[in-house]
Amino acid sequence: MAIKEIIKMGHPLLLEKATSITEFDTPELHKLIEDMIETMDEASGAGLAAPQVGEGIQLVIFGHDTERYPEDDSVPFTVLINPIITPSTKETEDGWEGCLSVPGMRGLVPRFKKINYKGFDQFGKPINIDAEGFHARVVQHECDHLIGMLYPLRIKDLRFFGFEDTLFSE
Numbered sequence: 001m002a003i004k005e006i007i008k009m010g011h012p013l014l015l016e017k018a019t020s021i022t023e024f025d026t027p028e029l030h031k032l033i034e035d036m037i038e039t040m041d042e043a044s045g046a047g048l049a050a051p052q053v054g055e056g057i058q059l060v061i062f063g064h065d066t067e068r069y070p071e072d073d074s075v076p077f078t079v080l081i082n083p084i085i086t087p088s089t090k091e092t093e094d095g096w097e098g099c100l101s102v103p104g105m106r107g108l109v110p111r112f113k114k115i116n117y118k119g120f121d122q123f124g125k126p127i128n129i130d131a132e133g134f135h136a137r138v139v140q141h142e143c144d145h146l147i148g149m150l151y152p153l154r155i156k157d158l159r160f161f162g163f164e165d166t167l168f169s170e
Contacts, residue, residue, distance in 0.1 A: 001038045004053040009102045009150055013051050018058045018146040021081050024124035029059075033079055033122055036061050045100045046075065047138050049145030052101050058082045060142040075135045080127060081120045083143050088114035088130065095137055097151045098164065106167055108160035109151050111137045 007013060023029070032055060040048040040061060047062030063077030092110045099105075114132040117139050121127055131139055141151060155161050 001034045003042050004035050004039045006039065006043060006048075006052050006100045007054055009099075009152070011101075013054060013056055014101060014145070014150060015148040016051070016056055017148050018049075018051055018056050020058050021120075024081070024120060024122060029122055032059070033061065040100075043100050047142040048100065049142050051145050058146050060139075060146065062138050062142050064138075073134045075138050078127070078129075079122050080117065080139070080143075081122065083117055083119040083139075083146070085140060085143055086116045086118075087112040088116055088132075095134075097137070097141055099141070099151055101145075102150060102152065104164055105152075105162065106164045107152055107155040107162075108157070109137075109141075109154045110156060111140050111154075115139065117143070 021029070032050070036048050036050065036053060039053060046064045047060060050057045050059040058081060060080050060083065061078065062080070063075050089112065091113045093113050094108050094110050096106050097109045113136065114130070115136045116128070116130050118126070118128045144151065144154070152161060
């Protein structure tokens with residue numbers, strides 16, 4: 001396993017649409033996932049998308065426990081390939097987000113409160129999950145990377161976007 005470099009906002013790959021994965025359960029795919037897990041853990045992230053490590057494919061991993069993010073609900077660790085997200089409600093809520101590709105910054109981002117997401121795991125097994133709250137937010141954030149969307153592009157009021165150490169210094 002290896003920790004991969006996380007590319008940062010400004011890199012052109014982060015603005016591109018990722019390509020679908022057509023072959024599952026390959027040694028190359030398993031190696032990439034292992035490297036992404038190690039990279040996400042090293043960076044203390046809640047999720048990571050393949051484009052963030054220089055791979056323009058539709059693969060995201062996410063999950064965290066409440067020990068690392070005590071203010072949020074636990075999100076089950078998931079490998080999600082070729083995702084399709086469908087809102088289960090039109091209701092949205094604002095929440096603070098950060099990103100490993102936008103280090104040190106946070107923004108208030110509206111997201112759907114409830115979603116359904118479908119796709120496949122690394123073995124090609126179908127995934128079909130209903131999610132809400134922080135779980136839904138994490139999935140939407142990570143899958144945005146697959147369509148070339150970074151969270152600052154979703155912020156409605158830039159007064160609520162800035163450096164983490166300044167925004168939350170009180």
